Amino acid sequence: MYYQGSPGAFSEAAILSHWPHAKAKGFETFALTFQALLDDPNAVGLLPIENAYRGPVYDVLDLLTASAPLSIWAEAVQPVELALMAYGHQDLSRLRRVRSHPQALMQSQKFCQEHGLTVEVALDTAGSAKELLENPREDTGAIASPRAAEIYGLSIVRTGIQDHPDNRTRFWLLSQKQLTIESPLGLTKTSGVVDLPDEPGSLVAYLQEFQKAGINLSKVESRPRPGAPFAYRFWIDAVGTVDALNAAWSAGASHAEWSRRFGTYPVLSQ
Known part of the structure; x- marks a missing residue:
């Protein structure tokens, strides 16, 4: 199942939560993910469409509007717990900047502002953790899922830094082929x-x-x-x-x- 991001991304977490036996494959950008779905008539992808507090992911909506063969076959909602992580230490006072996907940065604005962290945009949450592993800097952190810290061997500085404890994102399951899925909620x-x-x-x-x-x-x-x-x-x-x-x-x-x-x-x- 295709998603945008690196292993440890919230899109991958949503796949594993709802389709635990699926083989998840990530792509660097939303555009590349959509292109992969268009190139393979049998491919299935899970893309974020809206965060409960920070609103829509317009890139996904606009790409879907332009991708006529693709249809939505299910909606899934994934809780989003954000963690601040660093390379080789857990000392918040040593951090000056933090990198992550724009949505994650918006979802943790209060924490970043309260601690004077300069925010820098990355392509995705888990990708920012991977970048930190590959190019470690003592004064730079990443915001991603706790699982991303585990995958990339980073130290968690703080967990639960999202502005809202019940933070969550809804995703659309997309494919050219027809999928038969029933709602356990009857919705x-x-x-x-x-x-x-x-x-x-x-x-x-x-x-x-x-x-x-x-x-x-x-x-x-x-x-x-x-x-x-x-x-x-x-x-x-x-x-x-x-x-x-x-x-x-x-x-x-x-x-x-x-x-x-x-x-x-x-x-x-x-």
Whole structure:
């Protein structure tokens, strides 16, 4: 199963939590992960889409929007515990800077600010731990999972440095091939993006189709529309039965200039 990052990344942890027998393979960037999924019709990947407190991973949403053969087949949520690690010591006072993925840096802002740590962006959390092993500096730390510290032989300086104790991230399971998965929670969602006419009431008319079908809209967010400056498309997440979701999406399409539905899929964890 494909993911973005190095061994010890939270995406890998989500794979091992929900599919413990899967063989996980990491790629350096989201773009490379998507390309691998497009190159192999039988490949399956797990990509982060949103953190509970720091919001969406827009790179993944935009890449999925442009990757027509890929669909969402399940959603999984993974708890995210962040640890500060160093090479060869556990002394916080010796650290001046810290490296990690932008999402992890945002999720540990308070800790970094309180301790005067200068933040530096890395491609992924586990990757920052790997970089520290390969290029050790006494004054530089990494923020990643506790497992990453174990994998790369680093010393944990502090654990649980995330701003919120219940920090977690949701992931989408993506593939070109059809996957049959059931939700242990009995929850089904649909997700997609839609371009609506730039006129009064167009968004209201679209959303009312979901209300008529008894659908709970769990997310409605505007995104820049490519090729149309200061025009917007909308990202929709909705929860309901398969029949109701299908009916609402079909009815909504009559109000849209363009739309792409990513899939109707089970929710495996929350």
